[in-house]
Amino acid sequence: MSRHFIIVAAATALLASACAQGSATKATTGTDGRVTLRYFTFSAAPDHVKDLDKIEKAFEKENPKVDVVVETAPFDEYFTKLQTSIAGGTAPDTFELNYENFVTYAGAGSLLDLGGVAGGGDTSVYAQESLNAFKHDGKQYALPASFSxxxxxxxxxxxxxxxxxxxxxxxxxxxxxxxxxxxxxxxxxxxxxxxxxxxxxxxxxxxxxxxxxxxxxxxxxxxxxxxxxxxxxxxxxxxxxxxxxxxxxxxxxxxxxxxxxxxxxxxxxxxxxxxxxxxxxxxxxxxxxxxxxxxxxxxVFHNAVAASSSTKHAQEAGAWARFLSSSDTAATTRVESSWELPPVADQQVLAGYLKDPKPANRQAVFDSLKSIxxxxxxxxxxxxxxxxxxxxxxxxxxxxxxxxxxxxxxxxxxxxxx
Known part of the structure; x- marks a missing residue:
């Protein structure tokens, strides 16, 4: 992958309109051992709720004991709601973070170190500099999910x-x-x-x-x-x-x-x-x-998936963060739906982005990475x-x-x- 692709250590798109506003319920484990995992996002609504649902269902098929509950808020309200939930002890298990706000949350102790819970530690699928952008004090406090x-x-x-x-x-x-x-x-x-x-x-x-x-x-x-x-x-x-x-x-x-x-x-x-x-x-x-x-x-805006340091389901939260940020399903869904781009190491995944005829000059997206x-x-x-x-x-x-x-x-x- 070229240097221009992997230095995209910047974040946040001004996206989204309101959908659900975020429950105050914590993650739960049912009597049958099923785990309900909350995920809070600003980038899915309004245009990509169905795309996120596709990724969620694929994850739940691979992890039949986990139910992911998606909650969204518009970007201009998102971080206020997130901060309030963390301060009130009702933080979602997992949530979307942009690069600009990552340092604040990581430094405050609000994030779970995903390095030991995200499925074995193999991070070769990610563009390395994108991965490094979401490290703090040597720990992987979030996994890069998209850039735009x-x-x-x-x-x-x-x-x-x-x-x-x-x-x-x-x-x-x-x-x-x-x-x-x-x-x-x-x-x-x-x-x-x-x-x-x-x-x-x-x-x-x-x-x-x-x-x-x-x-x-x-x-x-x-x-x-x-x-x-x-x-x-x-x-x-x-x-x-x-x-x-x-x-x-x-x-x-x-x-x-x-x-x-x-x-x-x-x-x-x-x-x-x-x-x-x-x-x-x-x-x-x-x-x-x-x-x-x-x-x-x-x-260049860069978003990641993080998990709350207070989650009761660290392994499941880590697995969802990894799936949403690096699975083939997530990467191809993002590319095919023009839902930003996955920060993956495989150039062939990104090359598919150019095949969509609208807009015709999609090459401009990659050309813009030459001067960030x-x-x-x-x-x-x-x-x-x-x-x-x-x-x-x-x-x-x-x-x-x-x-x-x-x-x-x-x-x-x-x-x-x-």
Missing amino acids: TVVLFYNKDLFEKAGVALPTADWTWADEQAAAAKLTDRKKGVYGDFQPVQFFEFYKTLKQAGGEFLSADGKKAAFDSPQGVKAAQWLVSKVGRTMPTEAEIGGTADYDTNLFKSGKLAMWHNGIWQFAGLKDVPFAWDVVVEPGDAAKASA ALPPVIKRQQEMQDAVTKQLGEAAAGRKPVADALKAAAADVDALLG
Whole structure:
């Protein structure tokens, strides 16, 4: 496997809509020796519940004494619910973790060391660097289950109707900006571009601008810089011009998804987890590696399966974590359904991903791995993400100049690092 495939040590897709919200019941063992194992996830709903069910049934066939109960929550609520359940002593036996939050949970003692309970310890099926990404203090506290990248989606019909050249892998920010301006028709509710003004987009555009988020020693924020201002300005400049304002969005869930599906959005910065939900849209669309500025840089999100340190069924939890993250059933199901990609060592499994004709340029998914922007990770991760997003939002709403917003965000992050 190439180095570009195995350095995908980044995480989390902004996925999911609500399904079940998570029971407060602990794992149980029936009188017949059957074990009920709870699994909490953010990435399955709404588009891949059936795919997860297929994997679950295959696992239960191989492990007839185990019943897996799946619980889901949308990503923006998921970690609050998970933290509450752990603090209240009702943690699910197994749960999904993204790379950004892994360090916090592992350091807090919330995770079970899967090294001794995950089925013999053979980890050769995994891409080694992906496996190493979920080790802490030398212990395997989670098993890598999937990775996904962010690309530029575009509505081919809108481009062709407007007579604008289609995006290419060589595009820069300037190319994207020029096309977005031509494609925007606010009177008709058609927008040229959509890129959320938030932490996850900022650290990536910062890398594209040639900047760094943290100092070399990781002890101070480094994004309050000319490159940081350029990156933040790039995001903020779209608001109210080539993309809707916060007021126009009005807090509507999945606003950007619905806008693209309705054929009123020309370009959309989003992840490959969206592929499955776009199968039946009534227009032609495709993807390309995101434009860059001083450099190319693509966000890569990486999710894993962990088990609670308080589970009463460590062996069963380990077996489920291993099956969900590395079995042939899980890997082929993910590839065939475009449910992100399995971080496996076998290139042939990944090669099958290219056979699906929608979108046509699936090669962009792998090309984006050539220039990765890894997310900054600290112990107080969620607070850092929220602080940066809040200040960027102030700038996007016109309440603060970009430079002042970045200065305030840097001060907030320094306080979290102190």
